[in-house]
Amino acid sequence: MRSDFTDFLRAVRGPLGAIALTMALGFLLVASISDEPVLAYRELLFANFDSLSNFALFLNRATPLVLIAVGITFAFRAGVFNVGGEGQLFAGAIATTVFSIVFSGLPAIVLFPLAIAAGILGGALLGWIPGVLKVRLGVDEVVVTFMLNTIALLFTSYLVNQVIRDTTAYGAVSWMVPEKIWLPTIPGIPGATSGFIIAAVLSLASWVVLFRTKWGAEVRAAGTNLRYAEAVGIAAGGRVIWAMLIAGGFAGLAGALYVLGIGHRFEQNFSPEYGLVALTCALLARIHPAAALFTSLYYAMMLNGAAYMQISTEVPRSLVDLLTGLLVLLMTARFTLRRRSGQTSGAF
């Protein structure tokens, strides 16, 4: 339908504008410090597709981002500002690792699903805490989820340094998980984890669940107006907690799939702040699970592209961190030529 298409255009106009503006500002910055700004940007955006192995790394980068970002859409749709993706990711990764190492004797057919479940539960637990505190006591979730990130990071650091550390390896890494439960790669793309397929399927499934089922409508009702949701007979508090369990579970699954499919062990520094980047992707996708798939792919491209850019030109890869900050800052702003009303004048 035509109106659907114009709705779609209207919805993507804002995010695309923010991306374009950020990329333009970034280009100016690159041009000011490099002689080869065009080459730098080519590397940043397109080096991911130069070879099959680059492309595989790109998909591997995208996998955790997609899962966490889709999980975050559940939390945000339920009205919970969940900035705890990073902690939930770590909880999932460490739970899967510990479980796989401790029960490495189990046959693969049993160990594999249990290891995945352990990761999901680990992440869900960390999502449950802020959810239940918010619903039952009204504790601010932004602060709690942020604190839990630090706590999860410290706790995993303890485990990987003192308990399950691979003493033969350099750096804070755990023992390898048994090879029998490693995720296979995607056929035809050597090195690309099949976890990406899982992530992509879940993103589309989440779209259906959130926007095409009664349960999804109830979660969104609870998120937009809790008192209304109660009045129309929705167990709103329960829906919010479930949404947080799912958000944590998705991030935990991201950790599990990373360990089983990419790292094959827990590495303390495996995440370039996946949690915050995924939050950015979810916000950029206007809290839509299917759109989050695309914004996560865009960000995976940027994260890996930054490394190629640094190799080819002297532009530091942290350019991407800087651009992320700019993007988040600009994302929800409304740039209108007119001042909104007389009252805003005089402040600056």
Place this chain on the structure above:
Amino acid sequence: MSIESLLASVLEQSTPLVLAALAAMITLRANILNVAVEGMMLVAAFSAIAVGALTDSAFIGFWAGLAGAIFASLVFSTMTLRFGAGFIVAGLGINLLAAGGTLFALERYYNSPGGLRPIAFPDIWHVPEGSLSFIPVIGPAIEGQSIIVFLTVLAVPACWVFLYRTPTGAYLRAAGEDEHAARSAGIDVVRMKALAVTISGLLAGLAGTQLAMDKLHFFLPDMTAGRGFIGLAATLFGAGQPWMTAGAAVLFGFFGALGDRLQAFDIPAQFVLMLPYVAAILALALARWRIHVRNKPSKL
């Protein structure tokens, strides 16, 4: 371990937390949940070290730290109040931009992504050792503390006086509590919010400067380590009242200092470092739980 050194350590650990908490408090009173304190602190720490090393002047470094944080706060208020960005999202943006921007500067201009460690760095003014040893317990604890610690001690009553005893403070609270009422009394609500954000920039600047310039004399990419959020937790715990908020921040600082002591007992460092964060979550939950219980209908 002596009481004096524990007290000194509590003072040291609490100072950035109290400042961060006051920064979040002033904005909370203008009805803004300010998650950008973290980023403002980081900008302050970086500019204090970078400028201090460049000019070899602690004085200039100190002011550069404040100026950096205030600049960040102006970016924050412009994006939110002028361009209508969401306060939490834009606040996170400030944090990300501060982290990314400082890292970018480290890589690009200092060629050391690990941090900025000037070989020589001028000292900010500290209370001379031995000058107060005639006062029992408290004297030795105060010795060696920086000027910013004293500014912090003054900042708490100053915030109270500002909020409750000046017209501007009253207008700021009115703007935060009931925008409609403030507006019809002729108060420029947007200007009050911008003022609150700027004051929080100043306080966060002090916090970041203290963090970098007091003992360490270097900058690390992640050196604020969530202190802005602990400050925010202290503010929520203290319900936006200056004394309660500062008290909560000192409590969290105490847990940090206690943690340092516990390291002597073979407790893994990670658990010790966790202590203030766990304390903050528990304190927030406890504060809300008390309100929850109080509002329950009484039994017949």
Place this chain on the structure above:
Amino acid sequence: MTTDENILVLKGIAKRFGDKVALEHVDLQVRRGEVHVLCGENGAGKSTLMNILVGIHSPDGGQIILDGKGVTIADPLIASALGIGMVHQHFTLVPSMSVAENLFLGRHIRRYGIFSDRRAMNERARELIDNYKFALDPEARVSTLSVGQRQRVEILKALAFEAKLLILDEPTAVLTPPEVDELLKVIASLRERGRTVVFITHKLREVKAVSDRVTVLRQGRSISTHITTDVSEEDIARDMVGRDVFLTGREGQPERSFGGAVLELDNVTITNSAGRLILDSIDLEVRAGEVLGIAGVDGNGQTELAEAIAGLMPIQAGSIRLAGDDITADTVAERQAAGLGFVPEDRLDRGLSSDMSIAENMAATNYERYGVLRKGYVDRGRLNAFTEDGIKRFDIRGAKPKIPVGTLSGGNMQKVVLAREFARDPKVLLISQPTRGLDIGASEFVYSQVLSAADKGNGVLLISSELSEIFALSDRIAVIYSGRIMQVLERNEADEETVGILMNGGKRQVA
């Protein structure tokens, strides 16, 4: 007529917000020392006009002449400097601050240039309070005051700075009848002191006694100005709506007969955390085909009564039965499934999720019906059909299933709530403040829907603080005061005076 006898003259004032025309062309002349009533429906532009006068909005066109001089009112401080004071419909007081601090908000008395001089402000506030003989403590926190006291603070705030012209925006809406009497005395005494008062209301009856002239606004235009004693309420109503109005309900209809009890409340009791009784042993019975009206001043337990019946607030004692079954322990959803329809008092609070679409709001309690849900999935086609049907039957203007419900006007939002609740054909309809904030046209529609629900044999529990509404719709009238049902009256034995006395906690009459 010379300009001198007019303190305020408006000529051709116009104002638009975006595409919406709020004021098209308003002329108004207010004479010095008179009480001038400004009447109009919701949305006629009364509040916009007054906000222009106090500098909150600026007009797009027209002229404001104050004391014979053209003026531009750019912000509220200029308005108060010009001697225009306003008492808003929604109070503009900061609850955590004292009476004195509120009086001086935006213009604190300073000491040493930077500090607030609290003592001076308290003293000045005390003088003002004494001067107007209001019973108020300047140091009391506003949050501890009653609604009537708060309104007096508002009036003082407007008068504090020598207002020549005092504007009152719907001041009676929040007051109990004795508080309204107090307010009218205050206004009479202000007129004696030579102050000019502009009184905005849609309830002309209340202020007829103290007003001199009345101007009617309709759809952003000034329609007519009359001397109050020369016009009837019907004339005013016709001017307001632009046609004859039939806000009639059961009056004059023959005796109706009812079925058995469909909703029974037995000893329903709620206390708050301090142990105070919010609902005190409520016994009520609604029969099939009957409208039972709950009359009372806002804040006497009506909100809690509705929430308790809907299942949103736990009760400490008593029981509730719906069609004979005990539903006391049931959840909200179970009560709805058992045949309860609930129209909450505030549609934006409990009634709707304004960010979600009209379709999702209308379907919220109806997914299991009309085949909207198939194998767990929402059938978009059926959802649309269901919504389109509701939009048609309830004449919801400007509505399409997919647009957010928050973009509708108040009346059309209320129709969405009604469409949702009526779709289940509930045995018992619990409907609270159904026409609050609606214009007369929408109110007529709501009335007809409520009455037809009763005619179909459903029981209706109507909670309203508008006495005229209670009288128009109810078969029996229960009066609530301070959490207690004072008395239940048959329609033919109830008159406004009796009900009014009971609403104020007057003695129960022996029927």
